Amino acid sequence: MPTMLVLGATSGIAQAAARLFANSGWTLQLAGRDSQRLREVADACGGAPVFPFDALDPASRSALWGLLPSCPDAVLCAVGLLGDQDCACRSPKEALRVMECNFTGLVPVLLQAAEAFEARGAGLIIGLSSVAGDRGRASNYAYGSAKAGFTAFLSGLRARLWGSGVHVLTVKPGYVATGMIAGRRLPSCIVASPERVARDIFRAVHSGQDVLYTPGWWRPLLALYRALPECVAKRLKL
Numbered sequence: 665m666p667t668m669l670v671l672g673a674t675s676g677i678a679q680a681a682a683r684l685f686a687n688s689g690w691t692l693q694l695a696g697r698d699s700q701r702l703r704e705v706a707d708a709c710g711g712a713p714v715f716p717f718d719a720l721d722p723a724s725r726s727a728l729w730g731l732l733p734s735c736p737d738a739v740l741c742a743v744g745l746l747g748d749q750d751c752a753c754r755s756p757k758e759a760l761r762v763m764e765c766n767f768t769g770l771v772p773v774l775l776q777a778a779e780a781f782e783a784r785g786a787g788l789i790i791g792l793s794s795v796a797g798d799r800g801r802a803s804n805y806a807y808g809s810a811k812a813g814f815t816a817f818l819s820g821l822r823a824r825l826w827g828s829g830v831h832v833l834t835v836k837p838g839y840v841a842t843g844m845i846a847g848r849r850l851p852s853c854i855v856a857s858p859e860r861v862a863r864d865i866f867r868a869v870h871s872g873q874d875v876l877y878t879p880g881w882w883r884p885l886l887a888l889y890r891a892l893p894e895c896v897a898k899r900l901k902l
């Protein structure tokens with residue numbers, strides 16, 4: 665049975681994905697900050713070991729790989745922090761916290777996974793990025809630029825590992841009904857359920873897709889938005 669390490673396993677999307685993969689015969693290793701909630705997620709998946717992981721704590725992120733009882737076959741990274749954009753665009757400390765949580769703090773463990781998978785000649789790395797990383801927007805450019813960095817990192821890692829038996833899948837969700845956007849007033853037609861996103865991830869894994877927009881209609885929408893000249897995009901103040 666293949667094993668998947670889930671980073672940020674208390675995330676709404678990760679929980680839905682963990683249940684789906686567990687029901688399909690995968691064994692799970694769950695990592696995150698909140699051990700009590702991790703155990704609840706583990707129970708909902710039929711049982712799984714849990715491990716401490718805090719992307720903002722250098723000691724925790726370097727220790728995780730060594731704590732695992734066995735090298736997993738796949739890693740799903742669902743850690744993310746939207747943060748407070750108003751605060752992040754004025755406070756360098758908050759901006760750096762958002763960058764670290766969404767990007768730089770995830771790099772060490774993903775590089776460890778890449779090394780181990782490459783040496784073994786097989787493996788799968790799934791990184792949850794975001795459509796927000798496709799273009800900087802006035803309303804969330806701290807989070808968006810961190811996701812842009814994460815997307816580029818995953819893309820480079822995929823190119824480096826191509827031909828080694830290790831696959832990298834970049835997932836770019838739009839709005840998803842999880843704790844991350846709780847309290848935001850958004851039209852329900854543009855908010856996907858975490859179960860829908862999990863199903864899309866599951867299918868993308870089995871079809872060997874490189875980049876998944878989920879739901880899929882975000883792909884043409886973002887292509888249009890990226891094509892806007894900067895002199896137009898800046899005036900939209902989205």
Ligand SMILES: NC(=O)c1ccc[n+]([C@@H]2O[C@H](COP(=O)([O-])OP(=O)(O)OC[C@H]3O[C@@H](n4cnc5c(N)ncnc54)[C@H](OP(=O)(O)O)[C@@H]3O)[C@@H](O)[C@H]2O)c1
Binds near residue numbers: 676677698741746
């Ligand atoms: N929901 C959306 O609309 C949306 C859209 C695009 C992309 N995404 C991305 O999808 C992924 C999953 O997000 P979600 O929607 O499922 O949101 P979520 O439920 O808020 O999950 C965020 C996860 O990140 C974890 N986390 C935050 N800071 C951490 C840290 N310092 N160290 C370790 N873990 C930390 C949280 O752990 P705790 O439970 O301990 O806080 C939680 O497990 C994220 O990468 C997010 O950026 C979400």
